[in-house]
Amino acid sequence: MSARDGILRAIRQNRPSGTYALPPLPDFAPLVGDDLIASFGERLERMGGRLAQAGPDGDPLGAVRERLAGARVVASAVPEVAGNRDLARVAHPADLADVDVAVVRAVFGVAETGSVLFTQDELRVNAVAYLAQHLIVLLDPADLLVNIQAAYRRPEFGRSAYAVLHTGPSATADIEGVLIHGAQGVRSLTVVLLART
């Protein structure tokens, strides 16, 4: 008998008695106020991320221009920012090891947690969101969802090869509880509010 059949047979033989129905999920009231942007920003910053404020001239990218200008290698997956590393021509993800800043657009944001969602379509090369030193995320304020429950009703999870919620940057506190950003992935994550064009 194959391992598969053996396991399934054992599960059937050992099924606990009683019937346990799958409970319906209630609609939980959102735990954020009407100002989703304020809630999102506050929670994102508590999770170690940054919400970029528009520059004095109203330039939404004002807060990240300096970082972009100082970067040697910029991999951009968005039309709003010009990079110098073409993600369409990456032969192997490891070739992105020298990326200083990656710029990607989020599918949506979650106000309850300060999270943003990407799929393989936004990232172009999934690994860029981890191998880059810093990540800049464009988010349309109209794409903010109230909570995680709302997020998991979105179709992206059922159809994407890869979908990932990022909440702030890579972090660890595995040594004495001291919090360090950039454990293994990006050292910073900055969200720029910018409507889709």
Added chain:
Amino acid sequence: MSAPDDLRIHDGAADRGGLIHPEIRQPDDESERGPDGSRLQHAEGTTQPLSAAPKAAQAREPQPRGARIRGNRPIDQAEAAERFIAAPLHLKAHDERLWDLRKKRDAVAHTIPEWEELRELASQIKAHTLTNLDAYLEQFEAQAKANGVHVHWAADGAEHNRIVHGILTDHGARTLIKSKSMLTEECGFRHYMDAHGIEIIETDLGERIQQLDKEEPSHVVCPAVHKTRLDVAEVFARTLGTDPENDDIHYLAESQRETTRPYILTADAGMTGCNFAIAETGTVVTCTNEGNADLSGNVPKLQIHSIGIEKLIPRVEHLGVFIRLLSRSALGSPITQYTSHFRAPRAGTEMHMVLVDNGRSARLGMEAFWTSLKCIRCGACMNTCPVYRRSGGLSYGATYSGPIGLIIDPTFNKRKYSTLPFSSTMNGSCTNVCPVKINIHEQIFAWRKVLAEEHEIPLVKKGMMKAAGQVLSRPAAYRAAIGAADSALRVLPRFAVYNPLNTWGRGREMPETPRQSFHAWYKQNRAKTDGAA
């Protein structure tokens, strides 16, 4: 919600800044700060600077090591715990750090009005899935195959290791980067691959520290929580060539990042564990703070996900319950930095999923213990457990430590882990914090009974249980005895409590007991007005 159930919190803790060991509070530490300059405390970060080994301030204290493993002989957890207690710097840091996580968990849970409802839903979803596990596994398999994933089934850890070795051999793979997985610890995966010439690199910082020190993880979420910065500096100096005098935590973490990155870039294969497997979509979900699971799954051309069969949940929408509970219960953080959903291979790569039983289907048939399969490995029961906090995870000499370990480990080996269900004060705090409402302390008690019936209990413990059992088994006699003796503890024969062989009476006096028992107080004050006796 209940008040903190650790008695010391009522014992002048407020005067000590809420700390158990106020002497380890530091004026500051290297933790990251937010835009307003405030100290951040997400992920596993502490709420305030805590260290029993601040820079250059303390004499070095050798790290206490775990239980001595002697083949199949019963683990002497108490002996290892005694060595842990004899290392006060380590003990205090460990105790305080985990209690801090417990307090963070409470604080964040209290901000969610539906917290208790979420726990109940999570428990019911798991009960439903486990009692229909065959159908959900078949659905998961069919979906994963339709997504282009290779699905394998492993009856036990050895078969898991053979299957993965076979996949690696087929691809000529010699190096594998992986993220933390308790399942692969269970399978002895690293040791097996070592023996077969495959290089395994753990990419979680805590797990990497443990791998380099040739120790098992001591905690399901914080694998190196029992080590101080000085211990880590020593391990990294010895294995990575770092400066042994530099115990700055940014330096240590950065050294690990810099030395691991080349492996990530060149590894032939990547592996992750699995927090949740979704039957409806064939998706593997991982929850990490470092992003290392995403590197393991997204950089090498070959990716493998090892899945315990109890990780199944029916639908994507159920993540809306579990994701809200997991990190809050584990760390008091609203979510992990990364919640990753792996469903199908990237173009030009191969994706494998290995469904592993390793005793789970047998556990399903154990009437008193099958609900332990609901466990989502958050570690909340460990953080709250007074025995765990003062003995360290390695003292259990098993893959799973703390309260959940006490009820899982004996299912793997009844003799070797026969003593573990006695490493509990039966205070029930573990049950109170469990996000999927496993009745952990009742299962601990049930294991004691099973082990007694199967003659796996040492003689001394049997005698004590008999004496206590006379009284404890009959509520009326118990109450009468408490009333007469002022203290439940004094119901037990003194020799049973202070007997040199009773490990939990050793080295401590029993606490002062209240003048009046709760039951007597309730009867006197409330029963009259409520009209209930």
